[in-house]
Amino acid sequence: MTLPDHRVLFQVVPDDVKHMWNEWALRALILISLASQITLILLGNVRKYNPRTRVRMALWFAYIMALAVASAALGVITRTALDVCTDSHTLSQVHKMSTSELMSFWAPFLLLHLGGPDAITAFALEDNELSLRQFMEIIFQSGVALYILLLSWPGCSDLPQLSIPVYVAGFIKCAERIRALRLANTENLRDSMLGPPDPGPNYHKFLEDLQLKKSQGFNVKVEEVPETPLPANDHSYPAEGKEISEAYNLFQTFKRLFVDLILTFEDRDGSQSYFRHLKSDDAFRVVEIELGFAFDMLYTKANVVYTFTGLFLRLLSIIFLLMVPVGFYYVCDMDDYHFIDVVITYLLTGTTMFMEIIAVVTMLRSDWTDLWLSQRNLTRKILIFPFFKKVTKKRWSGSIAQFDLLSVALEEKPASFLKIQTLVGIDDIRVKHRYKTYSKVSEDLKNLIYSQFLEFMVLNSDPKALCTHKGSFSLRKNECDALLWSITKVEFDQSILIWHIATTLCFSEKDNQDGTDNDVCRRESKHISDYLLYLLVSYPVMLPIGIGMIRYRDTCAEATRFFNEKGFITEKSEACRKLVEVDSLEVLPSKVKGDRCKSVLFDGCRLALTLKKMKRERMWRVMSQVWIEILAYASTHCRGFHHEQQLRKGGEFLTHVWLLMAHLGITEQFQVSQGHARARINVL
Structure with missing residues (x-):
């Protein structure tokens, strides 16, 4: 007599729950990933000027879930693809292969999600310090997505070929994110601001020349020659459209304060000559613009996207992504897939296009666009749409x-x-x-x-x-x-x-x-x-x-x-x-x-x-x-x-006061009070 297996009698998870999990787990993970991406792109810039705790909590939850859910979903897709590959090609199995191909088609979209929106790369500064760890994680997940693509190749439809442009766009997104995290790392920031080493005047050669003159019998005297002062740069109040450019130039110098580097007397004099012409409201607005650039540098993809290479790659990825919904509609037979899977696919493509549109709109409304126009003596009047011509931007909480x-x-x-x-x-x-x-x-x-x-x-x-x-x-x-x-x-x-x-x-x-x-x-x-x-x-x-x-x-x-x-x-x-x-x-x-x-x-x-x-x-x-x-x-x-x-x-007012004081020369980080001492040998 065979006794029943105790594992069958006492199942912790019932079979119905297991079946439902196998059937709906991936779909649920995809929907959660979509919700996380929408939250990130909508709230990524909001935290810049909204200090409310609920905004940060929602953003933190979405930031954590976006990485975890995308990784879990890729694992589920890999298991599903492997199961289909090992089964025999019966009639029912053909339908499973179609479903598996569609799920494999979702994998490169998850790679896009891992790349994240432009509005947020790091939730906190610690994320920038862990850029190497995130690099290894994304490289691994990119390999998993590529493996899924190869498993579904060549397939019984054109979906694997349609996955290629999405995969390329996702890889570009991930590369942008890793590059942005790496550039915002404290060590890299400090190294990028150090400039070339300065050995100063050649002291050893000066002594050799002095001894040579003395050995030749000359009566010599060493005199110090004052360094020629730099011409006074008496700034006036910036013309229309030039305020952003002036603030950016100041930021390029004073961002060294964030990594505890010192400033020189030239930096102090140039800043003081500019700020003494400003009223209090204008002075604080310049500081506000600078801190907006600092936020973008530390927490977004601005350092990567707002470059010629970044704009070219962004245009390339948008073109690739535009091909996807058109190709899916005309190439794929909807009758081969479950209705809910088709809906999720359209949600994926639609959300992707929505994110790209939001990214472009945000880019055109940002201070970086004003900076680009200002450097070319242009204004927003050249932009076509009215809501781009006069933009009211919030750069911090103002409270x-x-x-x-x-x-x-x-x-x-x-x-x-x-x-x-x-x-x-x-x-x-x-x-x-x-x-x-x-x-x-x-x-x-x-x-x-x-x-x-x-x-x-x-x-x-x-x-x-x-x-x-x-x-x-x-x-x-x-x-x-x-x-x-x-x-x-x-x-x-x-x-x-x-x-x-x-x-x-x-x-x-x-x-x-x-x-x-x-x-x-x-x-x-x-x-x-x-x-x-x-x-x-x-x-x-x-x-x-x-x-x-x-x-x-x-x-x-x-x-x-x-x-x-x-x-x-x-x-x-x-x-x-x-x-x-x-x-x-x-x-x-x-x-x-x-x-x-x-x-x-x-x-x-x-x-x-x-x-x-x-x-x-x-x-x-x-x-x-x-x-x-x-x-x-x-x-x-x-x-x-x-x-x-x-x-x-949302920014602290203490930070605005700190940067304003630095611009006025009221800081202990001005530790270069004068230039090189110049000495010459006079023959008496």
Whole structure:
């Protein structure tokens, strides 16, 4: 008696599920791959100016799925093609061969998907660093697609021949992606910007000539000859259509900042002569254009596509892809295939053409097209379609995130499902997102920052001095030496928290002076204050090293305890009033609390009480200048790598301030102060 096999009795996966998987797995993978490609091409450029987390999450999911699903689908197609090759050619098998050929026809489209759209090659900078790994993966998948093509050759239809142009176009796409990733790699970027080595004047030969003169009995003297200065290049405001060209030329020089290379005095002088003619709005727009070029360089195929070779290959691939839907319609007999497979095939070809159309439209509307036209003294008026002639482009979010410490301490936005969030360990992350808001970067804020930078350059012979000040220059200039303790005697993250609390307490009192300079300083001081606290909490790597997160948590805890002891305060205005009532000037908080607790809550109250003794106009003018100085210090002490990282998240205003300061010569990366020393031998 034969006992039943226990593997049959206890199947984990039923036969019906297996059959459905074999029947629909590939079709489902193709549809998922199509959805991923559509998401990538639609959101790839959106992240450039949209800082919302949901955009990044959708893009991240599509980016990961696009690579994984395309690889899995190629594996399924390979197995199907091999199964058909090994079976006998019965009548039913002929139908299977037709279906297999159609599925094999999908393989080069998956190669196109692996190449990805122009709008995104790297989700993060780390993807550029792993370009060699992605090169090996794509080479392997290209080999698999070629193997599938050979397995289906010659076939019972013309589909294998029709696969060749798609395969060539897919290979071009993959080559573009690998090339773009490789060029954006930090090491390659740095090498491309180094230029030829400079050995300088020949010191050894000079000494030989000097000794020769002395041996001949001449009385010689060595004199230093000043180097002939370069002719002044007094820029004027760029003519119509030339702003993009000027910004690109500046970017070609100042992109070295992103890889921590130094700049020369010629770079500084040329940039300063250009920017001193600009208004604040124009200066920030030039910086905005430059950072747009930086985003394209790091995260898209711009470095590859916007070249003569790149444009030629793009035209070639478009011609090849246009042949496919026409050939499929006229050459193939639809009755040989399942209806759903024919629909998927048309979806593949249609999506491919849609992606190419979107890529061409994006290319024609980009700053790169403006640059090309500008270099040839042309304008967009030569373009045919109206929506290409005057393009409004978004290059970054134009906003700054806001985070208020007292709002968190008061729990103004209580969390839902708190226990669930705590169990999965995302409660701290959710707090940051729940209390984060956005504020538009106003023209008033740009004017305040730009005018203060220009004033500093007038008052100081060395503009780089601003890189070392954290607010002390403004306090001394305004004769507020009594407040220097909040800047010079504390760490940088500590001063941000102290001044943030003081700004919030002073801001809670309404001045009722809308439209005045006082109101502008008041409003923008609060915006910078909340923005820097947001950076301290969410992106501390962009600020100088410190224990800011510990101080923030301790300060929040002390504020929450204080409000609870005062009768569970919920209104911010009332909370500010209660804090101001605490006389923190009589005894220093550090004498009572010691050093274990890092809270600075009552240090901020102490600063606020001192500030409130000033006249309102003077108080807000001082506070705005101190905050701009703190912002400048933070921007110059953030490495270029971290500025690069933020470009994919809508851009940080800190990065715009950093690059603007560099253009004005306010950076420590100008370390070549003069040219070569020239010496000559004079015979006396």
